[in-house]
Amino acid sequence: MTRTAADNLTPATAPSHNLHRIVVVGGGAGGLELVTRLGDTLGRRSRADIALIEKARTHLWKPLLHEVAAGSMDVSRHELDYLAQAYWHRFRYRFGEMIGLDRARHLVHLAANLDDEGRLITPERSVGYDTLVIAIGSVSNDFGTPGVKEYAICLDTPDQAQRFNRRLVNACLLAHTQAEAVRPGQLHVAIIGAGATGTELSAELHRTVRGVVAFGLDKIDPDKDIKITLVEAADRIVPMLPARLSHATTRLLGELGVEVRTSARVTEVRRDGVQLAGGEFIPSELVVWAAGVRGPEVLKSLDGLEANSASQLVVRPTLQTTRDDDIFALGDCAYLVQENETRPIPPRAQAAHQQASFLRRQIPRRLNGQPIEPFRYRDFGSLVSLGEFSTIGTLMGFIAGKGLLIEGYFARLMYRSLYKMHETALHGPFKVTLDTIARAMTRRTEPHVKLH
Ligand SMILES: Cc1cc2nc3c(=O)[nH]c(=O)nc-3n(C[C@H](O)[C@H](O)[C@H](O)COP(=O)(O)OP(=O)(O)OC[C@H]3O[C@@H](n4cnc5c(N)ncnc54)[C@H](O)[C@@H]3O)c2cc1C
Numbered sequence: 001m002t003r004t005a006a007d008n009l010t011p012a013t014a015p016s017h018n019l020h021r022i023v024v025v026g027g028g029a030g031g032l033e034l035v036t037r038l039g040d041t042l043g044r045r046s047r048a049d050i051a052l053i054e055k056a057r058t059h060l061w062k063p064l065l066h067e068v069a070a071g072s073m074d075v076s077r078h079e080l081d082y083l084a085q086a087y088w089h090r091f092r093y094r095f096g097e098m099i100g101l102d103r104a105r106h107l108v109h110l111a112a113n114l115d116d117e118g119r120l121i122t123p124e125r126s127v128g129y130d131t132l133v134i135a136i137g138s139v140s141n142d143f144g145t146p147g148v149k150e151y152a153i154c155l156d157t158p159d160q161a162q163r164f165n166r167r168l169v170n171a172c173l174l175a176h177t178q179a180e181a182v183r184p185g186q187l188h189v190a191i192i193g194a195g196a197t198g199t200e201l202s203a204e205l206h207r208t209v210r211g212v213v214a215f216g217l218d219k220i221d222p223d224k225d226i227k228i229t230l231v232e233a234a235d236r237i238v239p240m241l242p243a244r245l246s247h248a249t250t251r252l253l254g255e256l257g258v259e260v261r262t263s264a265r266v267t268e269v270r271r272d273g274v275q276l277a278g279g280e281f282i283p284s285e286l287v288v289w290a291a292g293v294r295g296p297e298v299l300k301s302l303d304g305l306e307a308n309s310a311s312q313l314v315v316r317p318t319l320q321t322t323r324d325d326d327i328f329a330l331g332d333c334a335y336l337v338q339e340n341e342t343r344p345i346p347p348r349a350q351a352a353h354q355q356a357s358f359l360r361r362q363i364p365r366r367l368n369g370q371p372i373e374p375f376r377y378r379d380f381g382s383l384v385s386l387g388e389f390s391t392i393g394t395l396m397g398f399i400a401g402k403g404l405l406i407e408g409y410f411a412r413l414m415y416r417s418l419y420k421m422h423e424t425a426l427h428g429p430f431k432v433t434l435d436t437i438a439r440a441m442t443r444r445t446e447p448h449v450k451l452h
Helices: 031-043 064-069 082-088 159-176 196-214 243-256 348-367 408-427 429-442
Strands: 021-027 050-053 092-095 096-101 106-112 120-122 124-127 133-134 152-154 189-194 227-231 260-263 264-271 271-278 279-283 286-289 324-329 384-386 391-399 400-408
Touching: 021 031, 021 124, 021 159, 031 050, 031 243, 031 408, 050 082, 064 159, 064 196, 064 408, 082 092, 133 348, 152 159, 159 196, 159 286, 189 196, 189 271, 189 279, 196 243, 196 384, 196 391, 243 260, 348 408, 384 408, 408 429
Parallel strands: 021 050, 021 133, 050 092, 133 324, 152 286, 189 227, 189 286, 227 260
Antiparallel strands: 096 106, 106 124, 264 271, 271 279, 384 391, 391 400
């Protein structure tokens, strides 16, 4: 395919030759895998000019964020520098946030970047494309609930997860050093939304808060002063799991001392806690909002592309957007209901991974003038990690298409394997094996919770 758009690129953004320009916006679970694999193939053979537009400087796989929030993971050990990844895998990294699109001129508009002191890092600019893949993920959906923006913390980015962890450790330090006794609610955490994120966070927090206190904060009595409440509007937690596993998870959390509140709808988040629809108030110093996701605001009106009410781009089975053949979307920001299904493909890392693998094969076909095949999502099941206590979930398609309920060590291995697949797509199996061994060795000599 030849370039289709005349554009007015600045020298810094202009490709050096007349190759087909593939631009991926968003270097997350799906986008970074795609751009890395395209760079390794089409980029390396100089068959296309591959670029990644990304508003962050480093990548951290999003399903790890609850571990960052709980303080059981050191971000620096798992984050990846986009600039280095681009250099190693033959794609260009364009640092910036997509704020608009010009479909007629095939341009993506990027906002200017300023540093903490207001100095310009990169100016407002535009990047030209021939094939565009939008993979900008999702943000937490507060469903218009008052007080969420002001008083709750969402787990959309590593910065938010680290901010939560700092506030948690600070709350423990204050409780330990203040003259008066620990007041009710002072070390309480309310987690709103008992999907995988909220449930995993509650179990992980139970362990790490006790870990922090065990480092000598002996004025705090973990069993009396620390309380974690998981609040869910539906009548059971982890609704994507079968009822039996959902009940088993509730039981396990109960044994840990996590209070699980189902059929409880939050009507307001306040500075000092959470108001429920029935009039009850749950006092809590920290509130985490994990009650669902929607597409980022920019997708609402992106030069006429079709978006649903949750600001996700509506795509066809080829993952092309409904109104533009040159623009694809994948992962959390894409909306697709497959043939013979009633529900859309869920916003999960395994969906983003499968769609990235699909487009890695289909984009070269498109360049060769071949038709694009339809994407088919395979649900391999859902696993929920309850920290070191257990992992619980389903594996699909093992026995004549039926689901298999799994728990314990095997489930834990399977849970970790999704991250290993992501890392392997980014670095190859050799480096992943070395990294895994190195992390296992250093874990023995470091605290298992983050204390700063
Ligand atoms: C705590 C937690 C636990 C989870 N656990 C699981 C799990 O166990 N299993 C599972 O399958 N899924 C899990 N998920 C869901 C999973 O993380 C997402 O489905 C997955 O990350 C989606 O991948 P993506 O590529 O669509 O988007 P993301 O991975 O979110 O990546 C989007 C990227 O786009 C960038 N971006 C955003 N806006 C712009 C813009 N305007 N311009 C430029 N760049 C932009 C972001 O910085 C980011 O790098 C979990 C999520 C969370 C928060």
